[in-house]
Amino acid sequence: MALxxxxxxxxxxxxxxxxSKYLxxxxxxxxxxxxxxxADDLDELAVLIEERRNML
Structure with missing residues (x-):
């Protein structure tokens, strides 16, 4: 039987x-x-992204 x-x-x-979870x-x-x-969300995300970059 074909899927x-x-x-x-x-x-x-x-x-x-x-x-799959990552995607x-x-x-x-x-x-x-x-x-x-x-705009506030994007400002917060920019901070979080920079923190994450520094961890990698």
């Missing part, structure tokens, strides 16, 4: 849980920044 694309996607996500968080954060973030 549907949805079933293939689910199978990939099950095998790649950490990377979901990345997508959510980008959408927030592009569509909903206020």
């Amino acid at each position: 549907t694309q949805t079933e293939k996607n689910k199978a990939w996500q099950d095998k790649n849980k950490e990377h 979901k968080y990345r997508s959510t954060s980008r959408s927030f920044i592009r569509k909903l973030a206020t």
Whole structure:
């Protein structure tokens, strides 16, 4: 029986849980920044990004 694309996607996500989680968080954060973030949100995110850069 051939798998549907949805079933293939689910199978990939099950095998790649950490990377799948990373991609979901990345997508959510980008959408927030592009569509909903206020100037204050962006200022706070800029600080958090700089702190994170310094940790890497």
